[in-house]
Amino acid sequence: MPSVDDPQTLPRTAAVLAEWTASGHHIGALVYVSRDLAPVADFAVGDARLPVADHPAAVPMAPDTLMLWLSAGKPFAAVALAQLRERGLLDFDDAVARFVPEFAAAGKGHLTLAHLLTHTAGLRFVETGWPDAPWDQIIATVCAAAPEPDWPAGEKAGYSPFASWFVLAEVVRRLDGRAYGDYVRDEVFLPLGMTDSWIAMPPARYRAYGDRIGVMANTQKKPPEPAGLDTEAAATHARPSGGARGPARELGRFYECMLEDGAVPTAGGGRILSAESVALLVSPRRVGLFDHTFRTTMDWGLGFIVNSARYGADTVPYGYGRQAGERAFGHGGAQSTCAFADPDRRLAVAITFNGQPGEPAHHRRLRATLAALEADLGTPHDAG
Numbered sequence: 001m002p003s004v005d006d007p008q009t010l011p012r013t014a015a016v017l018a019e020w021t022a023s024g025h026h027i028g029a030l031v032y033v034s035r036d037l038a039p040v041a042d043f044a045v046g047d048a049r050l051p052v053a054d055h056p057a058a059v060p061m062a063p064d065t066l067m068l069w070l071s072a073g074k075p076f077a078a079v080a081l082a083q084l085r086e087r088g089l090l091d092f093d094d095a096v097a098r099f100v101p102e103f104a105a106a107g108k109g110h111l112t113l114a115h116l117l118t119h120t121a122g123l124r125f126v127e128t129g130w131p132d133a134p135w136d137q138i139i140a141t142v143c144a145a146a147p148e149p150d151w152p153a154g155e156k157a158g159y160s161p162f163a164s165w166f167v168l169a170e171v172v173r174r175l176d177g178r179a180y181g182d183y184v185r186d187e188v189f190l191p192l193g194m195t196d197s198w199i200a201m202p203p204a205r206y207r208a209y210g211d212r213i214g215v216m217a218n219t220q221k222k223p224p225e226p227a228g229l230d231t232e233a234a235a236t237h238a239r240p241s242g243g244a245r246g247p248a249r250e251l252g253r254f255y256e257c258m259l260e261d262g263a264v265p266t267a268g269g270g271r272i273l274s275a276e277s278v279a280l281l282v283s284p285r286r287v288g289l290f291d292h293t294f295r296t297t298m299d300w301g302l303g304f305i306v307n308s309a310r311y312g313a314d315t316v317p318y319g320y321g322r323q324a325g326e327r328a329f330g331h332g333g334a335q336s337t338c339a340f341a342d343p344d345r346r347l348a349v350a351i352t353f354n355g356q357p358g359e360p361a362h363h364r365r366l367r368a369t370l371a372a373l374e375a376d377l378g379t380p381h382d383a384g
Contacts, residue, residue, distance in 0.1 A: 004042045005063055007031075012372040017045050020365050026355025027217055027224065028061035030248035033373065036346045037256050037265050040377070042249050048214040048354065050224055059211045066196055066245050067214040067352040068229055070333030071161070073199070073244025075254075075281075076184050077168045078117055078303025082277040083187060089175050092117065092280075092302060099171045100139070106146035113171065115153045116164040117302040118286040122151030124293060126163035131237040135179075139170050157300075158292035161334075165241035181238040189246075191272050192253050192264055197246030200238035207232070213245075216336060219355035227356060242333065248350040255330065255341040255348035258282065282306065282329040304329045317363050320349075321370035335362040338370070349373070 007014035010031065017029050028046025032039070044061035051058050084090050090099065092114040097104035103111070108123070115121040126145045128138045142163045147153075169180035176183055181199035189197045196212075198205075206213065213235065216227040228234070235245065256265045262273030273281075286300040294317055299306040307328040308316045318332030320340045330340025330349075335356035341348050351369065356362070 004039045005044075007041075007043045007045055009041045009043065010373060010376040012375045013041075013369060014043075014045065016368050016372040020353075020368070021046050024222070024224070024355075025219055025357040025361055025365050026353040027219070028214070028354040030061065030063065030065060030067055030350075030352045030354075032063075032248040032252035032348075032350045033377075034252060034256060034348045035377070037259070037348075039249075046354065049211065050215060050217050050226060052226065061214065061354065062212075063249060064196065064212060064247050065214045066198075066209060066212055066247060067337075067354065068216050068243075068245045068333070069251060069337050069339070069352065070216075070229075070242040072251065072331045072333035072337040072339045072350075074165060074241060075303045075331050076188055076199070076244060077165055077172070077180075077240055078281050078301075079188055079273060080172045080180070080183055081113060081117075081168065082273055082281055082302075084172065084175050086274060086277060090171070096167060096171065099174055100143065100167060102140070102143040103167060105144055108143075108147060111147070111153055113168065114285065114302060116160070116168055118154075118157070118300045119159045119164070119291070119293075120154045120157050120286060120289070121160065121164060122147035122153065122156065122158065123163055124148065124158050124160045128162055128166060130162070130239050131231075131233045135238070138166050142166050155289075156292070157286060157289035157298075159294055160241075161293075162239070162241045166239075169238070169240035179238065180240055184244075188254070188272055189250075191270065192250075192257055193266070194246060194250040194253055197244065197250045198235070199240065199244050200236055203232055203236050206235045214354055217355045219357045224355065248352050251337075251339050251350035251352075252348045255339060255350065258329075259341045259343060259346065259348060282327075301329060303331075305331050314367065317359070319367070319370075321367075321374050323374045332366075335359060338366055347377075 002009040033041045048061040048065045049059040111121045215230045217224040218227045261275035262278045263271040282301045291298045297311040298308045320328045325344025328342040337352045339350040
C-alpha cells in the first residue's frame with residue numbers, strides 16, 4: 001500500500017497530472033486529500049520553480065512547498081468576520097460604512113458586508129495599486145470608487161476579484177486592531193497548526209524559506225514565465241483577495257476544521273468557530289443569480305462558493321467534481337487552486353497546480369483531475 005506522500009496512492013490522479021504536466025499546463029502540483037479526517041494523499045509532483053537566469057536549477061515540488069492559493073484564500077476573511085460576529089462586534093447585514101465610514105462615498109453607504117461576501121455589490125474592477133501602494137492608500141482608493149451603474153445590490157451578481165476583500169480586511173483591522181494578515185495568522189492559521197500558512201509574511205521569513213517558496217508560472221506564455229506573484233514584495237504585502245500561501249496539506253486542514261463545524265481536528269484542539277457560524281457561512285445565501293464576471297449561474301454562501309453543479313457540471317467554473325454532494329463548499333484560486341469540503345463524503349481536498357494556462361484550459365484540467373480523483377476514491381458506498 002503506497003504511503004500518503006507517494007503519488008501512486010492515487011494512481012489515476014497522478015496519471016492525469018502527468019499528462020497535463022507533459023502538455024505544458026503546469027510544471028508541478030500539490031495534492032492533499034483526507035476522508036473522515038484521515039489523510040488519503042499528501043504528495044507533490046513536478047517542479048516548484050521554473051529555472052530562471054538567477055536560479056537556473058530546477059527545484060522539485062515537495063509536500064511542504066509553500067504555494068500561492070490565490071482566491072482560495074478569500075474564505076479566511078469570512079471566517080475572521082464570523083469570529084468578530086461571535087464577539088458581538090458586527091452582523092453580516094450591517095453596512096460596511098458602519099465600520100469604515102469613508103466607504104459610503106460615491107453612493108456605497110447602503111452596501112453591507114453580506115453584499116461584498118456574496119459578490120452582489122457591483123464593486124468588481126478597481127485598480128488597487130497592490131503591491132506597490134501602501135495599505136491605507138489602497139483602502140482610500142477602494143472607498144472612493146463608485147459601484148457599477150444599474151447594479152441593484154443583492155439582486156445582481158458579479159465576482160469581485162480584488163477590491164471588496166481589501167475593505168472586508170479593513171473592517172477586521174478596525175474592529176480588532178491587528179493587521180489583517182496578523183489576525184488571520186493568530187486566530188485561524190496557528191490554532192489549526194497551519195504554521196507555514198501566511199497572508200503576508202515578514203521579509204526575513206520569506207528569505208529564510210528560500211526554495212520552499214513555490215513560484216506560480218504563467219503557462220499561457222511559451223516558454224512559461226514566472227507570474228510575478230511570488231516576489232518578496234508580493235509575499236510580504238497583504239492581498240486579502242488572493243495572497244494566502246502555504247502547503248496544500250495546511251489548506252486541507254482548514255477544510256477539515258470546517259467539516260468539524262469549526263472544531264480544530266485534533267484532540268483537545270478547541271475551535272475557531274461555532275457550528276452556527278460555520279452553517280451561516282456555507283449555507284446558500286445567494287441562489288440562482290447569473291454571475292456577470294464568470295458568465296454563468298453560481299450559488300454562494302458568505303465568502304464560500306456553494307456547489308453549483310446543478311447549473312451545469314461541465315460548464316460552471318471552479319467546481320468540486322461530479323460526485324460532490326449538494327452541500328459541498330469551498331473556493332478556487334485563479335487558474336491554479338481547488339479547495340473544498342464535502343460533508344456528504346466527509347472529504348477535504350486541496351489541489352494547487354503550479355501553472356496558470358488560461359481559464360478554459362484550467363477548467364478542463366481541473367475537471368479531468370477531479371474525475372480521476374473520484375475514480376481513485378471510489379463511490380461513497382465503495383468508501384465504506
